[in-house]
Amino acid sequence: MSQLHHEQRRDTAEARPRPDARQSHTNSPVLAVLLVLPAVVLLTLFLLWPIVTAVQYSFTGASGFGDADPVGMANYERALTDGAFWGALGRNVVFALIVTAASLAIGFVLAYLLFLRVRGWRGLQVLLMVPYILPVVVTALLWKFMMEPHGGLFNSALRAIGLDALANPWLSSPSTALGSVSLVQVWQITPFAMLLIFGAMIAIPTEVIEAADLDGAGHATKMLRIVLPIVRPAMILTAIVIAIGLFRSFDLIYLLTQGGPINSTTISTLYIYVQGFVNNNYGYANAAGVLVGVFLVALAVIPRIAQRTQRRRAEHAEGTE
Amino acid sequence: MFQRTRRPLAAAIGVATAVALLTGCSGDTPSDGQNDGPLITDPAEVTGDITFATWWAYANQDLIDGFTEMYPNVNVELQFTAVDSYPTKIQAAASSGSLPDVFAAQNVTLFGLQKAGQLYDMQEALGTAPADGSAASWGDAFVPALLAGANSGMDTSGGEVWGVPFNAISVAAIYNKDAYDKAGVTPPTTFGELLSTCTALRGAGYIPLSLTGKVWSTWWTSLAWDQTMRDDKAADFSIDNPNYIKGFELVKDMADAGCWDESQISTDIDAESSLFLQQRTATFVSVPENFLQTVADGADFTLGTYVVPALGGVTPNHTLGGGNANVIVISADSDNKSAAVAFAKYLTSEAVATRLAGEAFTIPSIQIAAVSSSPLMTAYIDATANGFTDPASNLPANTPEGLLKLQNEILPGLILGTLTPEQAAQASADIWQQ
Numbered sequence: 001m002s003q004l005h006h007e008q009r010r011d012t013a014e015a016r017p018r019p020d021a022r023q024s025h026t027n028s029p030v031l032a033v034l035l036v037l038p039a040v041v042l043l044t045l046f047l048l049w050p051i052v053t054a055v056q057y058s059f060t061g062a063s064g065f066g067d068a069d070p071v072g073m074a075n076y077e078r079a080l081t082d083g084a085f086w087g088a089l090g091r092n093v094v095f096a097l098i099v100t101a102a103s104l105a106i107g108f109v110l111a112y113l114l115f116l117r118v119r120g121w122r123g124l125q126v127l128l129m130v131p132y133i134l135p136v137v138v139t140a141l142l143w144k145f146m147m148e149p150h151g152g153l154f155n156s157a158l159r160a161i162g163l164d165a166l167a168n169p170w171l172s173s174p175s176t177a178l179g180s181v182s183l184v185q186v187w188q189i190t191p192f193a194m195l196l197i198f199g200a201m202i203a204i205p206t207e208v209i210e211a212a213d214l215d216g217a218g219h220a221t222k223m224l225r226i227v228l229p230i231v232r233p234a235m236i237l238t239a240i241v242i243a244i245g246l247f248r249s250f251d252l253i254y255l256l257t258q259g260g261p262i263n264s265t266t267i268s269t270l271y272i273y274v275q276g277f278v279n280n281n282y283g284y285a286n287a288a289g290v291l292v293g294v295f296l297v298a299l300a301v302i303p304r305i306a307q308r309t310q311r312r313r314a315e316h317a318e319g320t321e
Numbered sequence: 322m323f324q325r326t327r328r329p330l331a332a333a334i335g336v337a338t339a340v341a342l343l344t345g346c347s348g349d350t351p352s353d354g355q356n357d358g359p360l361i362t363d364p365a366e367v368t369g370d371i372t373f374a375t376w377w378a379y380a381n382q383d384l385i386d387g388f389t390e391m392y393p394n395v396n397v398e399l400q401f402t403a404v405d406s407y408p409t410k411i412q413a414a415a416s417s418g419s420l421p422d423v424f425a426a427q428n429v430t431l432f433g434l435q436k437a438g439q440l441y442d443m444q445e446a447l448g449t450a451p452a453d454g455s456a457a458s459w460g461d462a463f464v465p466a467l468l469a470g471a472n473s474g475m476d477t478s479g480g481e482v483w484g485v486p487f488n489a490i491s492v493a494a495i496y497n498k499d500a501y502d503k504a505g506v507t508p509p510t511t512f513g514e515l516l517s518t519c520t521a522l523r524g525a526g527y528i529p530l531s532l533t534g535k536v537w538s539t540w541w542t543s544l545a546w547d548q549t550m551r552d553d554k555a556a557d558f559s560i561d562n563p564n565y566i567k568g569f570e571l572v573k574d575m576a577d578a579g580c581w582d583e584s585q586i587s588t589d590i591d592a593e594s595s596l597f598l599q600q601r602t603a604t605f606v607s608v609p610e611n612f613l614q615t616v617a618d619g620a621d622f623t624l625g626t627y628v629v630p631a632l633g634g635v636t637p638n639h640t641l642g643g644g645n646a647n648v649i650v651i652s653a654d655s656d657n658k659s660a661a662v663a664f665a666k667y668l669t670s671e672a673v674a675t676r677l678a679g680e681a682f683t684i685p686s687i688q689i690a691a692v693s694s695s696p697l698m699t700a701y702i703d704a705t706a707n708g709f710t711d712p713a714s715n716l717p718a719n720t721p722e723g724l725l726k727l728q729n730e731i732l733p734g735l736i737l738g739t740l741t742p743e744q745a746a747q748a749s750a751d752i753w754q755q
Contacts, residue, residue, distance in 0.1 A: 065415040065437035149584040169584030261587045280433040
């Protein structure tokens with residue numbers, strides 16, 4: 001038995017490649033290049049090349065009709081001094097703040113309801129996902145129909161209950177259009193927020209909730225003092241993902257208002273689209289796009305840097321103690 | 322190991338990026354198309370293939386077959402695209418150097434193509450004989466204001482002709498006779514009557530007029546300036562000109578009389594057609610062609626048409642120069658300019674103009690008597706009786722962005738009351754080519 005065991009161990013040792021041989025095999029630069037080549041080619045073609053092309057065009061006066069005279073930094077200078085560009089970016093910030101805050105708040109409450117396993121919670125979970133699953137075109141048509149100024153559901157309902165004065169051309173009035181578009185976007189994106197927050201909630205150990213129950217904590221206390229702090233990191237991540245998505249969003253607003261009326265819903269993507277494909281300022285549109293891209297990268301990176309700095313400080317503080 | 326390979330890879334990518342940036346864009350510069358030899362005009366000698374792109378539904382295969390009967394050695398490939406995606410298709414074709422030989426264009430697409438050197442100068446071709454008719458040359462066959470309109474806003478300092486008008490467009494009011502009867506009004510003939518008609522229709526629960534704010538709202542200022550600035554010269558234009566401000570005042574008067582709803586500043590053609598067919602709007606102000614066809618086919622009430630009264634009521638109004646709405650152009654890179662010119666001549670021939678006027682709701686752009694294909698067309702033809710506005714005579718041409726600013730910012734502000742006529746004039750400083 002012992003002899004057999006010894007031989008088996010020897011066979012295994014012989015079958016196993018020697019550490020030196022394995023190291024020299026994986027150290028082969030040719031193999032390494034071959035392994036990474038497909039990924040590099042794909043990334044270059046579909047990620048790097050479009051970015052390089054966009055940057056390249058941003059230094060030209062291209063109209064999109066085949067001309068591309070170099071204009072140096074003129075497009076960037078124009079964008080940085082263009083009130084309409086900053087207006088669109090500012091509107092985008094307001095839009096992102098409203099939608100992110102509202103979708104997180106509503107998403108958190110809905111996730112908590114699911115977390116409580118209220119009666120029919122499984123069906124509710126599916127139902128609540130419907131706005132997120134619907135194609136954007138369907139969502140836009142649905143809400144456009146409901147907000148139609150003359151026979152739409154909103155105004156008809158208001159008139160039916162005698163609130164004629166509140167009836168409004170929701171999507172065609174400069175004072176209500178951005179709010180209306182934000183409402184539709186909140187309706188569409190909230191299930192996504194709910195899903196991510198709910199995912200964080202179900203990871204909470206049951207002992208924590210049971211302990212709170214034993215201490216006599218009510219629903220509001222549990223929700224705000226126990227669950228909310230635990231899922232806060234997930235909510236921050238969700239907020240960043242949603243906010244970045246809102247700076248990239250185009251389809252819903254385009255379908256609802258096309259950026260009007262009087263540019264009241266023209267966010268950065270629509271502004272870039274109009275410059276590039278309506279006004280034929282293709283080079284300028286690329287410059288504006290590059291600036292928005294830099295802004296978005298900053299939006300994605302700064303929270304991570306802040307988080308890392310905070311963690312290092314905490315570690316440093318623990319070390320000094 | 323990966324630490325070691327990362328740097329060279331990053332460096333290679335960086336170098337590639339820098340080289341790409343420093344070398345600039347490598348798009349082909351289109352040729353000017355002027356050195357391709359003299360144009361061949363004899364149908365027997367014109368040969369080869371050409372492509373024709375358009376969004377005009379009535380420019381169909383039957384029409385092309387008529388051309389191939391005349392030019393049996395030329396094959397024309399029709400590329401039809403719906404109007405919504407047509408400009409994007411042309412822009413993509415221009416970028417990739419694959420423009421059709423002959424194609425339809427308008428407004429910003431037209432300006433962009435000309436600026437990028439993508440259009441063939443038809444100056445020489447206009448001096449040749451027309452496809453038919455008695456005009457001395459092809460150029461003489463056109464209504465002069467329409468030919469000028471087709472080239473408005475583009476650089477024609479050397480006498481270049483970048484496009485020719487296919488069909489003319491006039492603006493008239495299509496109205497719901499039942500709604501007018503209910504409100505106790507008849508079609509207005511003066512500006513004062515137009516304002517009182519608006520008030521009466523509003524009182525009867527209708528939206529009096531269409532605005533089509535996203536597309537056609539600038540018609541109203543154009544119609545107004547045609548009257549208020551008739552004695553002004555484009556070269557002397559100033560935004561402080563009282564006659565210019567007066568144009569904004571007339572539009573403001575219409576808004577104050579309740580001619581439009583606030584929601585109409587964002588309507589497109591489909592939305593306005595629907596409002597009219599649903600009998601919410603009493604009057605649909607439109608060009609003819611497929612737009613008139615749509616409401617004529619869809620209305621289940623009695624329709625009539627009338628000429629839009631002269632805004633301001635001072636002088637008879639000219640018809641808006643529809644010359645830049647339906648423009649035929651030829652690609653500078655066309656390999657077969659003789660066939661392309663022959664086809665463009667055919668499309669603007671008397672035979673085609675007469676045939677289309679009889680079959681579809683169109684008005685010829687050449688100097689022949691217009692034929693009414695339907696009683697509804699009468700007002701559109703009557704509207705041309707005082708001639709077409711020459712867009713270059715009283716006002717400078719719009720910049721492409723300027724037209725959009727006028728349509729999407731200034732006029733909505735004026736109609737909603739957030740801008741006074743004076744403020745609207747001041748806000749319009751950068752919308753004109755000066």
